[in-house]
Amino acid sequence: MEIFHCLYLIFVFSSMFIPLVFANDPYSQALVGLKSHVIDDFNSLDDWFVPSGENPPGKIYACSWSGVKCNKNNSIVVGLNLSTKGLAGELPGKYFRVFNELLDLNLSQNSFSGQFPVEIFNLSNLRSLDISRNNFSGHFPGGLHSLQNLVVLDAFSNSFSGPLPVEASQLQNLEVLNLAGSYFSGPIPFQYGSFKSLEFIHLAGNFLNGKIPPELGNLKTVTHMEIGYNSYQGSIPWQLGNMSEIQYLDIAGANLSGSIPKQLSNLTKLESLFLFKNHLTGKIPWEFSNMKALSSLDLSDNQLSGPIPESFVELKNLSLLSLMYNQMSGTVPEGLAQLPALEILFIWNNFFSGSLPENLGRNSKLRWVDVSTNNFVGSIPPDICSGGVLFKLILFSNNFTGSLSPSISNCSSLVRLRLEDNSFSGEIPLKFSHFPDISYIDLSRNKFTGGFPTDISQASKLEYFNVSNNPELGGMITPKTWSLPQLQNVSASACNITGTLPPFKSCKALTVIELKMNKLSGTIPGSISNCQALERIDLANNKLTGAIPEGLANIPDLGVLDLSHNNFSGPIPRNFGNCSSLVLLNVSFNDISGSIPSGKALKLMGSNAYVGNPRLCGAPLQSCAASIFGSKGSGKLTLVLLLCIGVVMFIAAALFGVFWFRRGSKGQWKMVSFLGLPRFKATDVLKSFNSTGAEEAMQPPQSGSICKVVLPTGITVSVKTIKWGAKGMKVMEEFIMRLGNARHKNLIRLLGFCHNNHQAYLLYDYLPNGNLSEKIRLKKDWSTKYRIVMGIARGLCFLHHDCYPAIPHGDLKSSNIVFDENMEPHLAEFGFKHLTELANGSIPATVSRRESGEFNNAIKEELYMDIYGFGEIILEILSNGRLTNAGTSIQSKPRDGLLREICSENEVGLSSSLQEDIKLILDVALLCTRTTPCDRPSMDDALKFLLRLSPPSKTAEL
Ligand SMILES: *[C@@H]1O[C@H](CO)[C@@H](O)[C@H](O)[C@H]1NC(C)=O
Ligand SMILES: *[C@@H]1O[C@H](CO)[C@@H](O)[C@H](O)[C@H]1NC(C)=O
Ligand SMILES: *[C@@H]1O[C@H](CO)[C@@H](O)[C@H](O)[C@H]1NC(C)=O
Numbered sequence: 001m002e003i004f005h006c007l008y009l010i011f012v013f014s015s016m017f018i019p020l021v022f023a024n025d026p027y028s029q030a031l032v033g034l035k036s037h038v039i040d041d042f043n044s045l046d047d048w049f050v051p052s053g054e055n056p057p058g059k060i061y062a063c064s065w066s067g068v069k070c071n072k073n074n075s076i077v078v079g080l081n082l083s084t085k086g087l088a089g090e091l092p093g094k095y096f097r098v099f100n101e102l103l104d105l106n107l108s109q110n111s112f113s114g115q116f117p118v119e120i121f122n123l124s125n126l127r128s129l130d131i132s133r134n135n136f137s138g139h140f141p142g143g144l145h146s147l148q149n150l151v152v153l154d155a156f157s158n159s160f161s162g163p164l165p166v167e168a169s170q171l172q173n174l175e176v177l178n179l180a181g182s183y184f185s186g187p188i189p190f191q192y193g194s195f196k197s198l199e200f201i202h203l204a205g206n207f208l209n210g211k212i213p214p215e216l217g218n219l220k221t222v223t224h225m226e227i228g229y230n231s232y233q234g235s236i237p238w239q240l241g242n243m244s245e246i247q248y249l250d251i252a253g254a255n256l257s258g259s260i261p262k263q264l265s266n267l268t269k270l271e272s273l274f275l276f277k278n279h280l281t282g283k284i285p286w287e288f289s290n291m292k293a294l295s296s297l298d299l300s301d302n303q304l305s306g307p308i309p310e311s312f313v314e315l316k317n318l319s320l321l322s323l324m325y326n327q328m329s330g331t332v333p334e335g336l337a338q339l340p341a342l343e344i345l346f347i348w349n350n351f352f353s354g355s356l357p358e359n360l361g362r363n364s365k366l367r368w369v370d371v372s373t374n375n376f377v378g379s380i381p382p383d384i385c386s387g388g389v390l391f392k393l394i395l396f397s398n399n400f401t402g403s404l405s406p407s408i409s410n411c412s413s414l415v416r417l418r419l420e421d422n423s424f425s426g427e428i429p430l431k432f433s434h435f436p437d438i439s440y441i442d443l444s445r446n447k448f449t450g451g452f453p454t455d456i457s458q459a460s461k462l463e464y465f466n467v468s469n470n471p472e473l474g475g476m477i478t479p480k481t482w483s484l485p486q487l488q489n490v491s492a493s494a495c496n497i498t499g500t501l502p503p504f505k506s507c508k509a510l511t512v513i514e515l516k517m518n519k520l521s522g523t524i525p526g527s528i529s530n531c532q533a534l535e536r537i538d539l540a541n542n543k544l545t546g547a548i549p550e551g552l553a554n555i556p557d558l559g560v561l562d563l564s565h566n567n568f569s570g571p572i573p574r575n576f577g578n579c580s581s582l583v584l585l586n587v588s589f590n591d592i593s594g595s596i597p598s599g600k601a602l603k604l605m606g607s608n609a610y611v612g613n614p615r616l617c618g619a620p621l622q623s624c625a626a627s628i629f630g631s632k633g634s635g636k637l638t639l640v641l642l643l644c645i646g647v648v649m650f651i652a653a654a655l656f657g658v659f660w661f662r663r664g665s666k667g668q669w670k671m672v673s674f675l676g677l678p679r680f681k682a683t684d685v686l687k688s689f690n691s692t693g694a695e696e697a698m699q700p701p702q703s704g705s706i707c708k709v710v711l712p713t714g715i716t717v718s719v720k721t722i723k724w725g726a727k728g729m730k731v732m733e734e735f736i737m738r739l740g741n742a743r744h745k746n747l748i749r750l751l752g753f754c755h756n757n758h759q760a761y762l763l764y765d766y767l768p769n770g771n772l773s774e775k776i777r778l779k780k781d782w783s784t785k786y787r788i789v790m791g792i793a794r795g796l797c798f799l800h801h802d803c804y805p806a807i808p809h810g811d812l813k814s815s816n817i818v819f820d821e822n823m824e825p826h827l828a829e830f831g832f833k834h835l836t837e838l839a840n841g842s843i844p845a846t847v848s849r850r851e852s853g854e855f856n857n858a859i860k861e862e863l864y865m866d867i868y869g870f871g872e873i874i875l876e877i878l879s880n881g882r883l884t885n886a887g888t889s890i891q892s893k894p895r896d897g898l899l900r901e902i903c904s905e906n907e908v909g910l911s912s913s914l915q916e917d918i919k920l921i922l923d924v925a926l927l928c929t930r931t932t933p934c935d936r937p938s939m940d941d942a943l944k945f946l947l948r949l950s951p952p953s954k955t956a957e958l
């Protein structure tokens with residue numbers, strides 16, 4: 001009571017007092033008013049107060065306040081800088097009325113929202129107005145033309161909508177105009193061609209459309225123009241060739257078509273030209289060689305054809321040349337090798353042929369060369385690395401020949417080397433001790449000989465090593481291979497490798513061992529259980545012996561274990577029955593004995609996983625009792641049994657016949673079940689729709705829909721139907737096969753499919769625990785959320801990076817994330833969108849020749865969309881469902897505010913160590929949902945970011 005009384009008195013007192021204090025000081029009064037109306041969570045404006053009692057006349061208190069700048073004798077306020085103060089809320093315009101003499105107003109990097117206050121346009125002395133990185137929305141208000149002294153107008157990254165302010169063009173002194181990163185729509189006003197002093201214009205990343213006005217060509221003072229990431233109609237106006245001062249021109253990602261006007265070559269001061277990600281056609285103008293200042297030229301991701309002009313030899317300043325993803329052809333001109341400044345050469349995914357220029361690398365310090373997926377032949381230019389800074393060399397999917405020596409055997413600057421899918425031969429001459437930074441080496445699908453490299457263990461940063469499918473390589477796995485501290489992937493399948501598997505000591509990072517189809521002998525060292533990160537072990541088709549190490553079953557994320565076609569003996573260790581991570585086990589064709597451990601996981605593998613082991617028994621093979629019985633049982637009983645079986649089979653055949661007859665007219669049904677899984681028959685599936693009990697007759701699901709079905713074998717599956725025509729059937733079958741071979745513990749398993757000429761039923765594992773969308777609002781603790789996010793990331797990463805070619809999910813959303821009995825998330829419906837598209841007849845884009853390359857255009861876009869979807873799902877999980885489809889709106893929100901909201905939603909205090917984790921996950925979500933697809937990280941990188949999190953120790957249920 002006392003306190004309230006006291007507060008009341010203070011209130012009454014101060015409300016009488018303030019007007020007195022402010023009598024001669026309207027500036028301070030206005031600022032105090034402003035302060036009281038904005039949200040200042042960080043107390044950035046703490047020093048904005050008038051000490052009581054003092055009132056020296058003519059003094060502006062505010063002159064000493066943070067962010068306030070006055071003239072020399074402190075009689076007027078000339079600048080207000082509130083940048084990066086964590087302020088939020090609507091900005092009340094009325095308090096700005098008194099600042100008539102204001103020259104500079106900076107409100108950037110806060111969270112101001114709502115309408116931009118039109119009163120600010122009355123501050124006619126303003127020279128600079130910076131409101132960038134806020135969340136102002138609505139139309140850009142009228143009245144801008146009053147700011148006749150304005151030199152800088154920066155409104156970058158807000159949420160303005162409606163048309164661009166035409167009035168801006170009346171600002172005769174304007175030098176900087178930045179209206180990028182909002183939702184402005186409609187065309188660029190042709191009046192924007194009439195600025196007289198403009199030097200910098202940035203309108204990128206809006207929803208602008210219409211034709212680019214040719215009048216922009218009149219901007220003879222502009223040095224920097226960015227208008228890309230909009231969706232214009234038509235082509236690049238040739239008049240832009242008149243912008244004689246321009247140094248930087250970026251119209252990337254802008255839906256432009258037509259050819260590149262040769263008039264652009266008159267821009268002799270141009271240093272950077274970015275026209276990537278459009279639909280430009282035709283050839284690169286020969287005249288481009290006039291742009292002597294050009295240092296960065298990126299025309300990638302268009303439909304350009306023809307060769308690289310020979311005249312490019314004159315571009316002596318060119319350091320970046322990116323022409324990837326076009327339809328260019330011909331040989332690469334020898335002249336490119338003479339460019340003294342060339343550092344980055346990206347020409348992948350074209351139809352270039354011939355050999356690379358013999359002298360490439362001799363005259364410049366090349367840093368990054370990617371010529372993959374072309375038709376190149378010949379050998380690697382000998383000097384390609386002689387500049388000493390080449391760190392990525394990507395040559396895969398060409399027909400290069402010859403040996404790597406000497407061009408790259410000493411190239412110690414390399415970090416990434418991809419030579420797969422060529423015809424390289426000779427020894428692998430890399431001196432691994434000389435490659436201190438190398439992390440990724442792919443030499444697979446070549447003709448290397450001379451043995452598995454013996455000094456690989458010296459490359460201390462190596463993460464990925466693949467030499468698979470070099471059939472004459474030979475040699476043995478070097479003893480210390482596994483102990484490389486960062487090594488994750490070792491693939492050397494089909495390499496004629498002999499010897500034994502060396503013991504595993506430290507192998508902390510190792511996730512994949514692929515050594516199938518070699519001549520390995522000896523046992524699997526028990527020490528393999530040290531490698532707790534293993535996810536995939538493929539040792540099929542070797543001559544390995546001994547027992548299956550028990551420790552394998554305790555590796556937490558082991559999903560694939562293929563030991564088939566070896567000479568393993570002894571039992572399958574009991575504990576495999578409890579191994580829930582395993583999605584594919586194959587021990588077929590060995591000498592395994594005993595009974596198959598019980599456990600749903602092992603049964604689901606189907607008999608294929610176990611056949612070829614005469615002494616192995618138990619479900620899904622014949623029961624152990626039967627096998628003992630069979631071997632010494634009495635003849636009479638056997639006969640009776642056989643008779644019974646005969647009768648049963650006869651009845652089954654009869655039923656089957658009737659059934660067949662009924663179904664016959666729609667074409668033959670065919671069943672394909674995937675490796676390691678139960679062999680369903682088409683009839684099993686069809687019968688389960690037609691179960692005889694009239695009421696509960698299950699209808700086959702409608703096309704696209706999904707239903708739960710119990711097969712006669714007792715297994716419950718989800719069935720998805722897809723209608724197809726005989727025409728696209730083959731392509732679709734192939735694609736379904738790819739889906740079926742995509743096995744990962746965070747993907748729902750496609751068990752098989754059965755089809756006739758009209759439709760197909762896809763059978764998936766039935767997961768009983770519902771989907772993420774249903775559970776999004778349930779309270780979850782942090783470790784559960786972490787597990788779900790990581791699971792989704794791993795599944796998606798597998799589709800994007802471990803499937804070849806990559807499989808885009810296509811429809812990533814929370815209702816397509818389903819949970820198994822351990823509440824582990826699985827991605828459902830992956831690839832189904834593509835399948836539906838195929839069924840509707842749109843085949844060409846995704847199955848063209850380019851599918852062989854890693855970066856098919858259409859697929860790439862889909863991958864980016866997946867990544868976007870992933871970002872949105874993270875937001876949804878973090879906010880307990882409050883932020884759905886929030887990817888775009890979130891980008892313009894200030895991050896600090898967002899972080900605070902999410903921390904409070906997760907009941908995490910600002911001081912908690914979890915806040916760092918939330919921040920990191922939120923960062924990943926923000927990266928993934930960036931507006932510009934190619935700014936988003938790859939799933940690989942996203943997962944790497946996430947792996948920096950410390951996994952929460954506590955586990956919990958949903
Ligand atoms: C302060 O300086 C301005 C000129 O800069 C002058 O016009 C004004 O009279 C001065 N005011 C005082 C209180 O000295
Ligand atoms: C380039 O400019 C010159 C005049 O400076 C003009 O004669 C020529 O036609 C222009 N070339 C192109 C391709 O527009
Ligand atoms: C690659 O080149 C070799 C010899 O130069 C040739 O025999 C082979 O057919 C070529 N392969 C392809 C796929 O073009």
Ligand SMILES: *[C@@H]1O[C@H](CO)[C@@H](O)[C@H](O)[C@H]1NC(C)=O
Pocket residue numbers: 471472473474496498
């Ligand atoms: C595999 O290696 C053996 C020697 O270990 C050799 O005799 C054989 O020719 C090699 N096979 C191939 C296909 O190179």
